[in-house]
Amino acid sequence: MEKPKPVTQVAKALAIVTILVMVFVPFLVIISTSFASNREVIANGGWVLWPTHPTLRAYEQVFEGGIVTKALGVSAGITVIGTLASLACTTFLAYALSRPKVYGGKPILLIVLFTFLFPPGMIPAFLLVKGMGMLESYSSLIVPLLINVFNLVVLRGFFQGVPEELYEAARLDGANDWQILWRVVLPLSKAALAVVGLFYAVSYWNAWFHASIYLESDHWPLQQVLRTYVMGGSQIADTGLSDASNVSAPQTMQMAVLVIATVPILIVYPFLQKYFTKGVLTGAIKS
Numbered sequence: 001m002e003k004p005k006p007v008t009q010v011a012k013a014l015a016i017v018t019i020l021v022m023v024f025v026p027f028l029v030i031i032s033t034s035f036a037s038n039r040e041v042i043a044n045g046g047w048v049l050w051p052t053h054p055t056l057r058a059y060e061q062v063f064e065g066g067i068v069t070k071a072l073g074v075s076a077g078i079t080v081i082g083t084l085a086s087l088a089c090t091t092f093l094a095y096a097l098s099r100p101k102v103y104g105g106k107p108i109l110l111i112v113l114f115t116f117l118f119p120p121g122m123i124p125a126f127l128l129v130k131g132m133g134m135l136e137s138y139s140s141l142i143v144p145l146l147i148n149v150f151n152l153v154v155l156r157g158f159f160q161g162v163p164e165e166l167y168e169a170a171r172l173d174g175a176n177d178w179q180i181l182w183r184v185v186l187p188l189s190k191a192a193l194a195v196v197g198l199f200y201a202v203s204y205w206n207a208w209f210h211a212s213i214y215l216e217s218d219h220w221p222l223q224q225v226l227r228t229y230v231m232g233g234s235q236i237a238d239t240g241l242s243d244a245s246n247v248s249a250p251q252t253m254q255m256a257v258l259v260i261a262t263v264p265i266l267i268v269y270p271f272l273q274k275y276f277t278k279g280v281l282t283g284a285i286k287s
Contacts, residue, residue, distance in 0.1 A: 025049075034058055034255035046251045058256040067225060068257055074138070075205055075222040076264075082142040082204040087197050090147050094155035095181050116149035122213075129214060140214040141207060141221070148203070151196045158192040159185060202265055226261045229254070 004012075029047055036048040037055050062068045096102050097109050120128075125144060134140040162185055170180045186193070208223040220228075 030255050030258055033251055034259050036252060038252065041252055058252040059260075062253060062256050062260065068222065068260065071220055071222040071225040072260065074219065078138060078141050078207075078221060079201055079204040082145070083197055083200045085142060086146050086148070086151075086200045086204075087193065090152050090155055090196065090200075091181075091186070091193070093147060094152050095159050095185060097152075098156045098159035112147075112149055112152065126213060135214055136216060136219070137214075138219070141204070141210050144210070145203070145207070148200070151199055155189070155192055155196055158189055162188055198268070201268065205265060222261050226257055229257065 029049055032048045032051050033041060033046075035054040035056070035058075036044075036051040037053050037057070040048050040051055040053065093112075097105050097112075099105065129135060129140050129144060132143075134143060166184055166188075167180060170184050175183065206223055207221065208227050211219075211221050211224040212227075215224075217228075
């Protein structure tokens with residue numbers, strides 16, 4: 001390929017720097033405002049780019065209130081249990097559908113794809129959850145979302161890419177389907193499993209819509225609390241996080257809740273980033 005001209009290189013560099021600044025500055029403002037003192041927030045009109053006297057007062061008040069602490073535990077539990085359950089169910093179904101001689105495999109695959117193309121509406125989903133007795137239960141946030149069709153297709157494509165000779169060799173050694181899945185397929189599918197697991201984890205962690213429909217406010221996960229008290233514009237006095245008379249800058253409290261809701265995913269993501277390209281592209285190409 002022809003070497004890019006200096007003007008082209010400079011233009012690309014400026015575009016990349018501009019995009020990085022547009023992405024980084026809002027994060028910096030959120031974090032800085034959460035650590036800023038009330039006096040700084042008021043003096044700067046509600047937002048702080050860099051705090052001169054950082055303090056953890058907002059985070060202390062958030063965790064003292066109890067609502068965010070409980071919601072954080074709820075979100076963590078739903079994310080861990082939901083991710084493990086979804087990953088297990090998706091893996092089993094994807095492996096079964098990836099085998100060429102499974103009885104009823106194609107009709108089941110078509111039915112699964114039909115649900116992807118024509119998802120149920122909100123009212124039928126609510127009636128189904130109610131009919132199954134899952135209202136006011138955390139299972140209502142997991143069971144209806146147990147298998148994601150996109151993740152299923154990715155895993156199925158990855159399993160289809162495993163050489164057939166490995167399956168035949170395992171069967172010659174006397175292995176059954178469960179042993180082949182556990183000892184042959186899964187060790188070769190770590191990249192795809194890591195990516196699909198992260199997709200499920202992010203989905204469960206960021207879920208708020210179903211919680212607003214199926215759960216009362218006492219059982220809300222963190223994202224629904226965040227939406228109600230930050231995005232919804234509720235006052236600090238309504239949150240139960242702290243005494244409103246001691247809080248002169250609601251933005252500080254709101255940004256602290258936002259940071260608490262964002263940090264866990266930012267911590268997990270770098271450890272799984274190396275699997276993204278291999279896991280997603282391989283599964284998508286083979287499907």
